[in-house]
Structures are given as structure tokens and as C-alpha cells.
Amino acid sequence: MTQKEKILKAGAKLFRKQSYSATSMQDIADELSIKASSLYNHISSKQEILSELLLSNAEAFVKGMKDVKEAELSPTDKLKRIISIHVRLTVEDTNKMSLMTNEWKLLTEENKEIYLSHRSAYEKSLKSILKEAIKLGEIKDVNIDLSLFSILSTLRWLYSWYDRNRDISPIDLEIILFKNLIEGIVTK
Amino acid sequence: MTQKEKILKAGAKLFRKQSYSATSMQDIADELSIKASSLYNHISSKQEILSELLLSNAEAFVKGMKDVKEAELSPTDKLKRIISIHVRLTVEDTNKMSLMTNEWKLLTEENKEIYLSHRSAYEKSLKSILKEAIKLGEIKDVNIDLSLFSILSTLRWLYSWYDRNRDISPIDLEIILFKNLIEGIVTK
DNA sequence: GTCTATATTACGATAGAC
DNA sequence: GTCTATCGTAATATAGAC
Incomplete structure (x- = not known):
């Protein structure tokens, strides 16, 4: 699984659990054990x-x-x-x-x-x-x-x-x- | 309708349309043509x-x-x-x-x-x-x-x-x- | 009951070093 | 590809004047 796919998967999991707006980039980054700013290397x-x-x-x-x-x-x-x-x-x-x-x-x-x-x-x-x-x-x-x-x-x-x-x-x-x-x- | 009831009604409308997290107290206040801080006189x-x-x-x-x-x-x-x-x-x-x-x-x-x-x-x-x-x-x-x-x-x-x-x-x-x-x- | 002003915190996103 | 540092903005909520 590419890093982008991992981000999408983590996003789907968290958006479902707590909704899109209540999920921060922090939350998604935490799920992958990286910093929020690193996400932007894979998604815009x-x-x-x-x-x-x-x-x-x-x-x-x-x-x-x-x-x-x-x-x-x-x-x-x-x-x-x-x-x-x-x-x-x-x-x-x-x-x-x-x-x-x-x-x-x-x-x-x-x-x-x-x-x-x-x-x-x-x-x-x-x-x-x-x-x-x-x-x-x-x-x-x-x-x-x-x-x-x-x-x-x-x-x-x-x-x-x-x-x-x-x-x-x-x-x-x-x-x-x-x-x-x-x-x-x-x-x- | 009391002011509190109006707030609940506006909240229901906006929470439905754009979800709870994406709705700000500003949005609700705008719906009633008052300032956001005024809402707190009626709800906590x-x-x-x-x-x-x-x-x-x-x-x-x-x-x-x-x-x-x-x-x-x-x-x-x-x-x-x-x-x-x-x-x-x-x-x-x-x-x-x-x-x-x-x-x-x-x-x-x-x-x-x-x-x-x-x-x-x-x-x-x-x-x-x-x-x-x-x-x-x-x-x-x-x-x-x-x-x-x-x-x-x-x-x-x-x-x-x-x-x-x-x-x-x-x-x-x-x-x-x-x-x-x-x-x-x-x-x- | 509504207002202005403000404290505090958190957010999305970017820049630049490594 | 990930990090630290930071910018700019917007959020919830409170204090105190009117």
C-alpha cells in the first residue's frame, strides 16, 4: 500500500467514526504516526x-x-x-x-x-x-x-x-x- | 416561540444541511440576525x-x-x-x-x-x-x-x-x- | 437580552532544513 | 519523504457595558 493509500484508508476510518469536519489532519497523521505537515507530500x-x-x-x-x-x-x-x-x-x-x-x-x-x-x-x-x-x-x-x-x-x-x-x-x-x-x- | 426554541430550530436546520461540526455559532446567530455571543444567554x-x-x-x-x-x-x-x-x-x-x-x-x-x-x-x-x-x-x-x-x-x-x-x-x-x-x- | 471586546485554542496549509 | 517552525484564520466561550 502506498503512503497515499494509507492516508485515504485512515481518512475513511476517521471520517466515518467522527465525521469529516470533526477530524483534523493531526488525527489522520497520528493514525499513521507521522506529523500533520507530512501528509501534504501525498495529498494537497x-x-x-x-x-x-x-x-x-x-x-x-x-x-x-x-x-x-x-x-x-x-x-x-x-x-x-x-x-x-x-x-x-x-x-x-x-x-x-x-x-x-x-x-x-x-x-x-x-x-x-x-x-x-x-x-x-x-x-x-x-x-x-x-x-x-x-x-x-x-x-x-x-x-x-x-x-x-x-x-x-x-x-x-x-x-x-x-x-x-x-x-x-x-x-x-x-x-x-x-x-x-x-x-x-x-x-x- | 421562545428565543431558545428559535435557536434549536435554526440549529436543526443548519446541522442537517452542513453537519454539526461544520456549523459555527456564528452561522446559527446569523440565521436569527443576532450576534454569536447573544446565543449564550439562552443556551450554555x-x-x-x-x-x-x-x-x-x-x-x-x-x-x-x-x-x-x-x-x-x-x-x-x-x-x-x-x-x-x-x-x-x-x-x-x-x-x-x-x-x-x-x-x-x-x-x-x-x-x-x-x-x-x-x-x-x-x-x-x-x-x-x-x-x-x-x-x-x-x-x-x-x-x-x-x-x-x-x-x-x-x-x-x-x-x-x-x-x-x-x-x-x-x-x-x-x-x-x-x-x-x-x-x-x-x-x- | 443584546452588544463589543477579548481570551484561548485549534485548525489547514506552507516554507525550508535535513 | 519527514521534520520543525510558523502564518493566517476562525472557532467556542466569557466578561462586562448598555
């Missing part, structure tokens, strides 16, 4: 730590969604794949996932705009998959906005559940999430 | 603003849960009542609800302990209602921890959905939430 600002963490993860989601959209799958199977993306990225790094849910507000205006445009593109794609599933009769004709919101709420908070249930395998997690989120509203 | 610290907001809401949830537990209702009807509590408190003040989900980390150790003990008592009560519902066959024999987590995720993020759908009546909101969260997993 505290904001850069946050934006690198958030934007790289946002891009991973957008990329994953692109693959799903292009796949030859039924809407229901696409939903399974989307759950799988969330599980994979959550298992990979719960701290980063926590920041995506809670700390994006602290991005500068410019970075926030990029982040939110990724997020709404992602939500729009998921919504059109849900619509398609309803059209094909794979899912009940529910309040689509609330269902979308409900599914995303659970997937966005998955990191906190996973931290307390790390013994479960990603595959099993995908299965019970699907049952819980989708089969609940599937026809019949 | 910035932390007091946060803790009053969070602990009063946490107590409202605990009180609501107590009433539900003591009521002579089926587990399913109890779940309906619990959804109703969340809807009521969300409709009352989405800013406060946002803080409960996102800003509790910034409570001092002492206050955080009180807050988290309220929260886990609440979760424990909800879990035992779910268990009872399964025992009586009102709900499928699901992964109870994940269902609990999934229901709470949606209810805790309801404030953000409600802010974008303020035209819906509380009653209708309760009904579609119940359909989405509970009927989905009810037997048959």
Missing part, C-alpha cells in the same frame, strides 16, 4: 481525501450499473445483480460506504455536483429497471418511488449491518437481501 | 443544542414504543402503530429526524451513551414484536435481524423521502409503508 488538501474516497466509489457504482443495463437479463435478474454490486462494494470497504451515505454533504460545491449527478443517474437507472419489472408483471404494481427509496435505504445502510454480521458469506447475504427486498414485492 | 454550549434536539426526540420514540407495548393489539397491529410513530415524528420535523440518523456521533461521550441506550432499547422492543409476529404465524419465518434492519433503514431515512413528497397525507404514507415493509413479508 483534506478535501482531496474526502473527494477521492467518494468519487472513486461513486464511479464504481456507475460502472457496475452500466454493465447491468447492457446485460441480457430479465429485470428481476438485473435487480439481483444490483444487490450483488452493493454487497461487493460493502464487503470490500464498509468505511467508504458509510461516507457515501453520510459525508457527501461536506464535499465542496464542485465535487458535490459531480457526486450527486452520479447518484441521480444511478437512481434513475434503478427506477427504470423497477418500471420494466412491473411492466412485465415480475413485480406487483407498487408505489414505485417508495419502493425504490426503501430498497436503496436498506442497501445504503448495509455497511452498518454487515459490520455486526461479518460471518455471513457475500452469496448468502445477496440471497437474503433479495428475498427481503424483492421477493416481498414480487407477484404472488 | 453548542453541544447543548445538539443534545436537546436528539435526546428529546429519542425520548418521544421510547415513549411511543412504551404505549405500543402496553396496548392490547396483535403483533401486526403493533407494527402498524410503530410505523405510525415514525410517520408522525417525521412529518413533525424532518430536520430533527435527519439529526437522529446522522449526527448522533457528535454527541459527547456522556450524551451519546444515553442516546444509544434509548436506541437499543427501542430496537430490542421492535425485535421482540417481530419475533412474536413470527411465532403467531403473522409473518414468514425470515432472517429476523436483517428484516429488523431493513425496516429501520427505511423508517430512519423516511425524512428524506417525505421532504420530496410532502403532498402525501400521513395516513396514506402509513398505509403504503405498511404494504411495502410488512405485507411484503407477511405469510402468503
